[in-house]
Amino acid sequence: MEEDVMLQGSSVDPDPAPKIDRKISLNEFSCHCCYDILVNPTTLNCGHSFCRHCLALWWSSSKKTECPECREKWEGFPKVNILLRDVIEKLFPDQIQQKYQDIEQNNELKQILQEFSKFGSDQNKTSSSGDVRQNPQRGGGFFSGVLTALTAVAVVLLVYHWSSRESEHDLLVHKPVSKWTPEEVVLWLEQLGPWASHYKERFLSEAVNGRLLLTLAEEEFSKEPFSIENSSHRRAILLELDRVKTLGVKPPQNIWEYKAVNSGKSLFLLYALKSSPRLSMLYMYVFDYTETFLPFIHTTCPLEEDQEEDIISTFIDLHEPTWKQWREFIVKYLFLPYQLIAEFAWDWLEVHYWTSRFIIVNAMLLSVQELFSFWRLWSRRELKSLPRLMWGHFWKMSTQGLFVAIFWPVIPQFICNCLFYWALYFNPIINIDLVVKEIRRLETQAV
Numbered sequence: 001m002e003e004d005v006m007l008q009g010s011s012v013d014p015d016p017a018p019k020i021d022r023k024i025s026l027n028e029f030s031c032h033c034c035y036d037i038l039v040n041p042t043t044l045n046c047g048h049s050f051c052r053h054c055l056a057l058w059w060s061s062s063k064k065t066e067c068p069e070c071r072e073k074w075e076g077f078p079k080v081n082i083l084l085r086d087v088i089e090k091l092f093p094d095q096i097q098q099k100y101q102d103i104e105q106n107n108e109l110k111q112i113l114q115e116f117s118k119f120g121s122d123q124n125k126t127s128s129s130g131d132v133r134q135n136p137q138r139g140g141g142f143f144s145g146v147l148t149a150l151t152a153v154a155v156v157l158l159v160y161h162w163s164s165r166e167s168e169h170d171l172l173v174h175k176p177v178s179k180w181t182p183e184e185v186v187l188w189l190e191q192l193g194p195w196a197s198h199y200k201e202r203f204l205s206e207a208v209n210g211r212l213l214l215t216l217a218e219e220e221f222s223k224e225p226f227s228i229e230n231s232s233h234r235r236a237i238l239l240e241l242d243r244v245k246t247l248g249v250k251p252p253q254n255i256w257e258y259k260a261v262n263s264g265k266s267l268f269l270l271y272a273l274k275s276s277p278r279l280s281m282l283y284m285y286v287f288d289y290t291e292t293f294l295p296f297i298h299t300t301c302p303l304e305e306d307q308e309e310d311i312i313s314t315f316i317d318l319h320e321p322t323w324k325q326w327r328e329f330i331v332k333y334l335f336l337p338y339q340l341i342a343e344f345a346w347d348w349l350e351v352h353y354w355t356s357r358f359i360i361v362n363a364m365l366l367s368v369q370e371l372f373s374f375w376r377l378w379s380r381r382e383l384k385s386l387p388r389l390m391w392g393h394f395w396k397m398s399t400q401g402l403f404v405a406i407f408w409p410v411i412p413q414f415i416c417n418c419l420f421y422w423a424l425y426f427n428p429i430i431n432i433d434l435v436v437k438e439i440r441r442l443e444t445q446a447v
Contacts, residue, residue, distance in 0.1 A: 029088050029092070030380075032049065032069045033050050033055070033058065036051070037092055037095050037096065038050070039096060039103070040085060041081050041085050041088065043078075043081040044067050044078055045074065045075040045076075046067045046072040048067050048069045048070065049084065052080060055068070057112060059116055059119070060115065069441060070437070071437060076123075077119075171250075171256070171260050172187065172188060173250050173252050174249065175249060177213065177248060177250070180209055180213070183204075184210070185210060186200045188244075188250055192236060192237065192240055193236070196233070199228060199233075202225055202227070213241070214245060218234065218238055221234045221238070222234060254348075263416060264408055265292075266420065267416055268404070271423055272397070273341055274362070274423065274427065276397045277337035281337065294321075297329050298325075300344050301321070301329045338370070342359070342360045345359035345363070355425075358424060359424070361428045362427055362428040362431060365431035365432060365435050372435075
């Protein structure tokens with residue numbers, strides 16, 4: 001079989017490979033397909049290396065001219081990387097000799113290699129005669145088109161939003177309570193929960209504005225004209241009113257209000273929970289316990305009596321978690337961190353109908369990707385490298401977090417909004433594509 005040379009970024013060197021430390025791991029010279037030592041290593045233009053016979057088997061079974069690992073189209077016919085082959089033969093002569101003998105004894109494999117070589121010769125002849133069919137332009141296909149269209153729409157909407165400059169500044173989280181109109185008082189009341197809608201007409205009929213709201217006491221809510229007989233409802237209104245008096249504005253009670261008040265933190269949590277959920281939850285526990293972590297744990301691991309309340313009510317009176325809640329949270333934190341995010345979004349379905357569904361789908365896809373990552377480590381017998389990978393991940397996340405913290409003040413708000421909406425709505429589409437590729441990769445290994 002003819003052996004060609006393909007060297008990426010270097011010239012052909014016919015001399016034997018340089019002397020290399022023999023303590024080097026065999027895994028560093030393993031095939032991406034069979035996970036065994038590379039025999040006649042063939043490096044594709046995408047950078048993945050395969051045994052020549054593994055690549056031939058893949059080509060014969062799939063009839064596709066693409067990388068079995070990442071599905072990128074070949075640029076020309078794959079060629080043997082002679083430098084890499086010489087290095088492997090020098091480091092592992094016994095293993096390579098045994099592999100050559102196994103291939104020679106397999107008549108079916110020899111036939112497939114001959115067909116593969118003939119296919120390459122035919123391609124070269126066609127190319128030399130000037131009648132070659134160019135590989136189509138590589139692209140993301142359907143998902144790339146969808147992402148491009150959605151990105152264009154999102155940019156247009158964001159430009160319009162920031163040119164009007166209306167929505168965020170009109171939120172009650174930016175307006176002092178003393179300047180609230182009776183309609184805004186009713187809006188504040190309705191956002192406490194569905195139960196509060198029963199009392200809005202009473203507040204409107206009395207024209208209760210922000211100044212009057214601040215003067216109301218507990219006994220006035222139980223009398224005419226408000227007549228709030230349910231003690232739990234009165235307590236919820238009073239607790240929220242105390243928070244309004246303390247802050248001077250309405251505290252954020254949904255994702256858009258939270259983003260309007262904490263634009264930097266919302267963007268940080270959105271990306272951090274996606275990239276490293278365990279580290280992000282640990283950060284919330286250490287540095288943002290009361291404002292972020294307590295609502296999170298009470299929502300994802302509620303007590304039985306809390307499950308009967310609506311989501312807004314659970315945010316008003318937050319007590320310390322019980323041991324039962326801690327046990328449930330720690331188990332999910334260690335093994336299913338993305339499920340915690342999905343459960344949190346699930347409880348907000350009534351408030352954020354579509355946004356919560358995007359978050360839930362994204363959390364499911366990220367869970368599948370994490371399972372695939374562990375499966376690759378298990379199948380390649382590389383679980384011992386897990387502590388090193390975890391440390392590298394921790395260092396990477398810490399460095400990125402520090403970098404963002406330093407440059408955050410100079411990043412334009414428009415760019416931050418684009419990143420926020422991209423991570424919120426477009427990442428699920430990207431992750432669908434990644435999961436499909438992982439499934440196809442498993443099918444390749446099965447073949």
